[in-house]
Amino acid sequence: MTATLVAKNVAGGFAHRTLFEALDLTVAPGDVVGVVGANGAGKSTLLRILAGDLEPLEGSVSVAPADAFVGWLPQEHERIPGETVADYIARRTGCAAATRSMEEAAEALANPGVTQDDPSDIYAAALDHWLATGAADLDERLPAVLADLGFDPDAVPPYSTPMTALSGGQAARVGLAALLLSRFDIVLLDEPTNDLDLDGLTRLERFVRDLRGGVVLVSHDREFLARSVTHVLELDLAQNTTTVFGGGYDSYLEEREVARRHRREQYEEFAEKKADLVARARVQREWSSHGVRNAIRKAPDNDKIRRRAATESSEKQAQKVRQMESRIARLEEVEEPRKEWTLQFTIGAAPRSSAVVATLDNAVVRQGDFVLGPVSLQVNAGERIGITGSNGAGKSTLLRLLLGRRPPDEGRASLGANVAIGEIDQARSEFTGPGRLLDRFEERVPTWPTADVRTLLAKFGLRADHVERAVDDLSPGERTRAGMALLQARGTNVLVLDEPTNHLDLPAIEQLEQALDRYEGALLLVTHDRRMVRNVRVDRSWRVHGGRVVEE
Template identity: 65%
Template structure:
């Protein structure tokens, strides 16, 4: 299905905290959007930013990774017209238009509800179901769709290769890409949605088709969300712009139309660029100061050493003196050790001096 329904013109669509994408990749996150009657929101961003994914979520075709989409009232008639014109084998132009406008499904629901009226209805639920189905059928425009379709097809000037006019009974697979695009436009012109979601609606349309599309969008009483790379179409149609910035991982709504969006975005980019340039200048200045300070410190040490050579000589002399003192002590201790060994040898031969005599002799060696 390409829609849900309603039957009122005052429908409002509210998205809160939406995250969309795939299980392994989030395309947008924390998206908030309100589409009130008369709003035409243009969704812009690079390819792969999630623009079509957002429309599918708003249409209820794809569940969001996070967040909610709320319609007020809950039975709002929302129409989603995807970028690709799906042409089913054997489907006629009338069948295609009925499917795209939601009239075919509304008619099927009404028929099912009418058939159920023959069943017992003790609590009145069957009657309520029929009343709701009838309201939706009327709101979809199904009551006079068959009469309106040939008029719109003729206005669009659709003809087959043989020169014959494209009729409601023509098969969709017999049409060229441009003809299929015009039939898609016819479905849009024949629709009676409260909120319209359009994905690249200008594709394959000629100048006349573009003018009719723009007139349709400008004349909407309900809200609309559209994705398009056609800047002129956006400039003439939208009242607000939702930008999906894949590189920054952000989304933002700009008011005032497409031209105002371009100006505000350029101002924001310029401010970010100036802020970055200021940061880069400050960083370069800090690095330069730090380098200069290190050079000054190193030069100061070198100058101090040059200006006080005597101090350095004194330090070297002191270190040399301490080294000589250590060497002398080692020599004395080795000599004392040799004397001690001689005394021990004498002790073994019975001519050892007393312990006190040994200590006095070692002390004499250490004093030398």
């Protein structure tokens, strides 16, 4: 089924704060709309509104036809304890909910009188929806898709592996499988590229490109946006505007830059003209005042003559002042563009470590059926190493081994002297749990006064309402920025970044790249962000594949 989604005059946010308003958007079959904006601009909120999960503060959202199947895949892979891979996919594709609705309709059909509506009509609608979701043959389609994504078909049936037992990369591949198995008419995707390897990104791009229905997606992966979107919707929090740009992502960047320059030039031209008129009006007033005093001083000592001279001079100058003020009033007001909040990020430096940072000598790690090694590597002070590999290849295991977090089952691993490690890991584990963000941060910088901690976090966009919140209640992007703030607060000479661009907005990613360019310590960088791979300078490249580490 082809379907169209229309949002008219939509405002979104919360009772205490409106994030965006007056948003108009039409998503027709074949449209791929990329939603961009700073963290906190309301991108995920917009997707929830379009999905019908959240009511807009104003406006309306409609789909045509009315029974179109709108699928929304949230940003994080919610892992429910006890839920298996198969259960997770059934839930994410909407098949589980459609099956429940059909079973309830069948129950009503078997027990007439429970509802006032015609149970046969309810059952027919539920059956149609169940078939439309692909629930009828999901179990038959599931094995081939999972096998194609690298899951062992002999190890998984009946796909009883708990989702909580999977790594971030494996969970991302299961999420991709759910997307590939879905039968949505309109697809809403929130950060679908997170944790996907290059193969997964290629499959995702092909899926989005081949869809006949419309797509609205939120992503901070610049290369994915450039390859996939046909339109860009910008939520500009600073200017409080929503703008749809035709064309792809690179075209949007050019148009946005031109539009911003024009807005600044228009304001500067208006401000200069207004300042000139105001100055001239002030001069006219001064002349008027001086003219009256001069007329009185030079006139003969006659009250009547003095009054006439003062009146004539005053009226003449006052008329000029009124004319100038009228010209000022007729000026078309141009609002000054608001300055956008930008993250200013630096990486704190620690004294230099020993010449050799870390060494692996025939190290082997065994995790169930997975074996990494034997690996023999050496990381030297100041070396910059990029690490790539498919999901589940063992990149994160290699990092834990190098950093002494996981002892080898065979061989030897050693860490150098005076090594000060700064890390943003894939799970953002520095900032998880029920405690307040402020408390968690102070535990990691115990010598810092509370006021200084608050000031630093505010520079990363984490203000009073954030620091008082439980860490688990923060968004993934907010937790990542807290991790970046910690890197700035604590000195490091060995920086370890595992998928650092996940959940970061585009300005923050660019700031991170600039900070990495200035950083002088050792760097271990794991990323599937293709533009970051090109933009960040590295001395060596390691590829993890088949339990081995190959230098490229």
